[in-house]
Amino acid sequence: MSLPFIVSLVIIAALLLWPDSGLVARWRQARVRAARVRREDALKHVLKCEVNGELPTLNSVAGALHIRDGAAADLIADMEAHGLISIGEGRIRLRQPGRELALHIVRAHRLWESYLAEQTGVAEAKWHQLAERKEHQLSPEDADALAARLGNPLHDPHGDTIPAAGADLPADTGRPFSTAPLDTPVLIAHIEDEPEAVYRQIQALGLRPGMKACIFAKEDGCIRFWADGREHNLTPILANNLAYVPLVGTTREDLFDEEFLSELHPGERARMLGLSAACRGAERRRLLDLGFVPGTMIEVELVSPSGDPIAYRVRGTVIALRREQARLIRIGNRETIPTEAVAS
């Protein structure tokens, strides 16, 4: 054998077999990681079933993880062997270590979504997908640090509760939106982020948890409702991915007459009613601090050469906002400013 041949052989062997960074080692690590991710996803599924009063089964695990039944059976056996779950009387139950891990995963997922929503410009359609990956990489300490950085949010951008470290997960709130009563304003409490295609459609419509909505017609195959200042249509199947809770103190008329700051014209003023639910986190706090609080009179002061941003006079100061933000501020009592008031 020639020397070059031996050298090549050694190099190839090293590339393959080098501890920790050789291809084989990496492949093995990736497999271990994939197994862990599957385990954690399964635990999360069991936890969600549990809090919502459903029974986790082998089939439901297989369905949630998109794996075959046989693989799911192996997975469940493996989790039982690790002391994460117990199986008795044909029921899958979480054991304490498993519950803790599952809670952490849910917490990490929802925190990461909040982070993406509040502190990055990542498109909304990608939040869930990215969080699905990130939840397995954050340690409990990472999650705590992240929570602190976000000001300990209570809800993620889908309206779901973010469990506190070590606390229990409350059941999902709300009932399917398609069953909401006609002509009665309700609050959208939650938007289910799976399946993704459906979620994407819903978010493209601009619907957010915390929005007020009012169904005014249920035709077959189409639910027509009013939310956030305009009309929306959803098929009942899509609508079932929204959950609502009843809303007291808002009438149908209040909702239909809702207007937003972006609709205010130069020479007009209006009273601010509140911030839309789509305005979250740091952005919401910033607007409040700038004086955009309910009851404040706002008028258009200046329009920039290209029409956006627009500067508003708020409590004696001129503040410029982009159109997307002005869309988040609800106003009422719109009126034209009398000319002598403009002069003074």
Added chain:
Amino acid sequence: MASIQTGVAAVSATDIIENARRLRRETAADVHEVLVEAIYADAARIADRAVARPGRPARPTLDRTLDRILTSRVWGFPIMLLLFALMFWLTIIGSNVPSGMIADQLVGRLWPVLRELATSLGLPWWLKGLLVDGVYLSTAWVISVMLPPMAIFFPLFTLLEDFGYLPRVAFNLDRAFKQVGAHGKQSMSLMMGFGCNAAGVVATRIIDSPRERLLAILTNNFSLCNGRWPTQILIATIFIGSLVPAQWAGLVSAGAVTAVALLGIGFTLAVSWALSRTVLRGEVSAFSLELPPYRPPRFWQTLYTSLIDRTIFVLWRAIVFAVPAGAVIWLSANLNVGGVSLAQYLMHYADPVGVLLGLNGVILLAYIIAIPANEIVIPTVLMLTVLVTGSQGIGEGAGVMFELDSLDATRSLLEAGGWTLLTAVNLMLFSLLHNPCSTTIYTIYKETGSAKWTAVATLLPLALGFAVTFAVATVWRWAS
């Protein structure tokens, strides 16, 4: 005793925090929101009791009228352009004569005196050369080139700043920044960059979103900083102003400098756009900007403070860097490697690349020597040119930086060094598009905490500079 107390405190602090977490979850309302509302209600009540408005206010309407004009659809942008062009024009026509006068004194009179002094002190030739011909001359050059333009430009800029015009620029430009995926306040850091890029990089802290802040940091170097103004102004005056009749020269040179500054803004937008579609992908975040009332600046005070604060500070920095650079230049011109000076040796290698870019080896070498501070590019270029052309009559031997008492003399020297209009145009472009100075690089590293992004911020403009000058040179040669 104290430790016991803290021990007890720690336990109950945990209780309190736990309890607060529980209560927070049980409270339906958003505490922050409720709180701000309550505080504003109190503030309104108190302010109402204290403030009276007996007279009819005259000002707000004036402010309003002014704002309507400065941000109007028709006039907003033209006025912005005119204001900046006016600033450059005043700087160019105003700094010509004083620059010559300062040079006359520092180089024409003081330098020979110093040389004689050194000789009479019996200093060895190399020490005399290093100190008087290297260090002193480079410093004198920097002062005479930089002091007059800065003493005019900074006060003008400060007047605009104190008046309250900058936020209006941000307001006008926001749409453009939004469309390229950047933050509206990036235009503020951009304008700070016109003063000093390091300051501009720090100013990006007003941008909350990490992604957009990084964009602002990476593109700040496209704001032409004060260290580069003298290069722009000098080259524009010599080569571009001279293309037209004398009475138009000032205006045309100001136009050229304005064009380069605008090109910088164009690059800021283009690079932001490219980055936010590739490595820094994401959507634009929220933006709110307070437009403060106009405040008539106090003219003399502004003049005084901006002279002291900015001009002297920047000048001092330039001098600090010019001193060692002067020594390096002198040494590189006087250290011989196999019969050729080090500088000549390096230029020999840099020249082919330089010519390809429509520049020359002298300019490239000057930019390497001037990495610590952009201010010394022009002095270095001139000194190296003397070296190459061997114009012994003008300078005083190898590696001596000298002052040319008139622009014409500078021009003829550069032309002897093979400079053409293309060289001038490309030097102006390259001065806009090259790596940031060492202070800025260090500031970027401190602000981003990332070696990777610092490298990007350093190399990206350089790569652009090579690409643009190469393209211009190729097209130019092909067309002519």
Added chain:
Amino acid sequence: MSEVPNTAIAPPTEACAKCEVYRAANLKKLGVNPGQWDHIVALAGNPNTGKSTVFNALTGLRQHTGNWPGKTVTRAEGGFAYADRRYKIVDLPGTYSLLSTSLDEEVARDFILFGQPDVTVVVVDASRLERNLNLALQVLEITDRAVLCLNLMDEARRHGLTVDDRQLARDLGIPVVPTSARSGEGLPALLQAIADVATGRVVCRPHRLEQEPPAVRAALNELVAQIRRMHPDLPNARWVAMRLLGGDENLAAALQRGELGGQRAQAAVAS
């Protein structure tokens, strides 16, 4: 632009220290290097209200001032001596509120909270009082040693506004000093007020939120009672409670470490 390196700050000029106002006020500007100091003064306020101008006038330094919000992004320190006492004064970035968290505002917030200034001077724009009081009232929830610097009085006058500073002082429970920092008007009185509060000659009775928002009252009361039991002397128990209810982890951590205003003083007394 002189924000970056503090070397940008030139030493105080002689000329100004000699002028009438300052001689009368007994002020000595100490530049960047106050050496030993007796008291710490913080300058807080909304952006663009003239904090840096006040800072420069008192220390003789040259912090960057300019008419746009956001130019001060780092904190600057300087010193002055007045009536035999030496003060370290800290110029903070402008902030609209102490409740949010953004990078530049965090600097200001943390210093007011944890820097333990002896006096916090809230610089407000007299012609935009209502908006500026939002921050002032928040500061008063935290500390009871504060002075309101009613700046930009010249501007308010030009806009045809009069501000009743006595009424304001009564309502806020702290000294209120009308000034025009740019021309030096009112600065001697401001110095006197700072000294009065720092030395304890004047005791503030700061305004506290008149009505607790009903939506959070019960939770707030429960928490306040608990905090009071643990720290009877904490001057701002209610504010701590509000922030904890708002999920402020920084504050929780500070409570955990025993660093909240008043606690340190208390520990010093105890040991």
